[in-house]
Amino acid sequence: MVSSDEALQASAGEKRKLEMEDSANSVVENVEQMIQIVESVDRISQLPDHVIYHILSFLRNTRDAIRTKCLSKRWRTLWFSYAALIFYEQKFAAGIGPEDGSNKENLFRQHVADSLHTYLANNLQIQKLLLHMMSFDLTDAPLVDSWLTSAVSQDIQEIDLQIGFKDINRYTLPEVVLSSETLTGLRLSGCILRRCGNIMLPRLQKLYLRKVHLGEQIVTNLISCCPSIEDLRFVQCSGLKFLYIHCDSLSRLEIHNCNQLKTAYIFAPNLDTFWFCGKKSTPCKVNLEDCASLKKLTLEHPRVSRDFCENQFNKFPLLEKLDLCIADKMKSITIFNRCLQRIVLKGCKKLTYVQIYAPKLVSFELKGETMPYFDFVTPFLLTDAKISLSTATESRDVGLGNQLWFMMRPFISLFFPVEGFKMIMHSSKI
Template sequence: MDRISELPEPILQQILSLLPMKQGLQTSVLSKRWRHVWTNFPVLEFDRTFFDAKISNRSDTRESIPERQRKIDELFNFVEQTLLIHRNLKGIRRFTLEISFHDPELASLFDRWIGYLLESNVYELKLGILVLRNGEWYNLPGAVLAAKSVTMLTLSYCKLRLPYSDIKLLSLKKLSLVDVYIEDEIFQNLVARCPMIEDMNLSGCCGLKSFEVFGLLKLKSVEVKNNRELEKVEMQALNLQSFEYSGRYKPCEINLVPCKSLKTLKLCMAAITDEWFHDHFSEFPLLENLALSDCRMLESIRISSHHLKRLLLCRCDFLVEVEIDAPSLCSFKYNGDTIPFSLNSPALLQSDIHFCLSVIDTAWYVQMIEFLSKFNHSEVLTLQSITGKNMVVPNELRESLLPPLYNVKHLKLKIHKPLMSCATEELVDSLLWISPHPETLFIESGFGTKTFKFIYKKLTERGEDSCGCRSVPIICWRHCLQEIEVENVSEAEERNKLTKFFWENAKILERIDGLDSEL
């Protein structure tokens, strides 16, 4: 007995929503009930996966050209008939069409399909129509930009060209243009006639030189990424909360000063100077998230904010000095060299440090240890390294310098090229000098994550000071480590070396779980 077909229609439609388009279509042949549910299903997604499964058929190279053309014709006819049915019922809420084509005559077919969609009062429209002929674009029908019902519009690979005489997307809340050709005049007309827009994304677009937005009071989020001809960004959006920009190391004038409500600012490959940063940052009193990546004109910056919570500084290669005064900062990521660094962030919980290697010598290690000491109050600290070898501090420096992270509770080392890494016991030895009293230590590589959990015995006296740690504010692990639990160390030789290391160095060690219990 088919009890599933007896379920209420909203539940059956929910089942369809969880299936790929191809499988959803197949349910229509199960029974009249399923055919009715499919006909009234408000979501149609004809993406590349759908068309490739029907058209490409690369597994059967013996298929004749007429047979393949017959399949294409049947497929296009099915799409058209489906759209006609839904148009009559005005039942499409979300529609996706993603397809590539060579034959220019197909453009009129897609124009007709889009016309059916607009007659059905579609809410969410996603069109990615790629012409596989050099230098040609699919010209978007002007009616799309006058669709009063559309609340979400995503366009890819098409051309928006003049004249569009009646642009009026009165219900539009989210606009995404990806790899689209659009010139300044039509863009200005478009954004000026979308009074309800809240979210805007332009990525990889051609033709656009000036991105100017004025007076959109509901606009909350903007992303402008990799638009190759862009020369100017002018934002006057009083309620804008998030702005992301990614350039191409090309000069681009950016003005965000009027955006007083900004909470998230992310700039990548932006040609901004110290002066630009100073003038803008002071205008964002509510900023909580700041990310600066590959901004190669920055040299010396000062970040002072009581609201800033998350900060990323990544590959800003010409930075020589950073000063951070952010009492509410809880997360910090840094990828760069060991530069003079000032940090006042008592609430910092998580830090992630990846040093870009230059010359690794004694002076570099001294600078690294000084740099890391700024993060001594961070609860969780992650170090990233290509091989891990630069994290093995020379013994002569350990004898003359203080460990930088004696208050860090959880230390992690991420190794990007584990095949070039040094021995695990060497890394553990150095990391336990860098952070001499952690609760957990993680060494992550392509072979998994080795985990070390430590239990300490409370001591008031160090006893014999053979490790030279009298000047450290806390008793180091050698004097008070009582139990160790180790996970994900599987190779016998590695296990033996770690076992020997801990038994020889921990003065009062009683138990090791996960390694050999004795030498």
């Protein structure tokens, strides 16, 4: 016989069980409803056009942009309105059969013209135009002018133009490109920039000039008319003997193998990175005294490095990375900087003594033929280092036995007990 208390407990338990089942069913229903709501809401399609265009700008080519059609119904039409037109003449010619070999150049020009005409006819914005045309002849200049003019008229943001040239027969960039209000990136190769008074590029942030014939005045005018310029690079440019840059917005400057350059004076208070590379047979004076914000300095020119080694590194109070190509006859070097974290010394042929005061240094690399004696003024522990010693001829060696160990021991002691030391030596006798 069941007591009244037991009956009440059973009734309460049954009630709790029913309530738990109802609660579980309610949760399942709510989850199913949420899934249906999430599936029915296409949040990707609700993104504003400018956000979608910004996402597309990170894609490498038009093919990747086309693939975004599967993301949403709205993107199926938007991808076509975003245009990154890529024209490589060499790749185009490689895809044409041998039966059309004699007409490859004409077919490429027709392909570029037809593609641009399609976008212009539909009044579509061209975000980026990349044109690499190696078979250029001066008779093609009007045709290229018309392509660039059409692209600029569609509020283009980036132009990457590489024109092949023979001797002095180079393509002269039309003035319309240098007066674009929407252009943010400009890469030119194989062209000539002539002095003109209509330069105005208010939004240009990146300017790369490679194998471009320049003059001092055109460079000065160009930089002064680009108030937003942040990244400026000169690579194998001719005609430039004196470079004077006064720019508050500039954060990165690179000068590579501009062998006619004799003097470079840089006044850029916000410059973060400077990279200079050139032949040791072509001396150049580089002045960076007004670049107090410099953090990364690379000098791949022995004579320029020698000038900076004369107690100039302390003029850059924020310098973190230093990469130097040492002059052949340089026997000693002193580096003094409180913020340096990484040092690379290359081309050390006769270097015998290195003095470093850099209490924050964590990485060091040496490439050369000799192992110098290191004098670290302030004791510290490196966490990463690499020593690579090699000889130019088999008659010379990097050092043998006790002599090499005597030079290496003070340096190795900096790592105890930290692991991370790597030594690479190439010698005919070891």
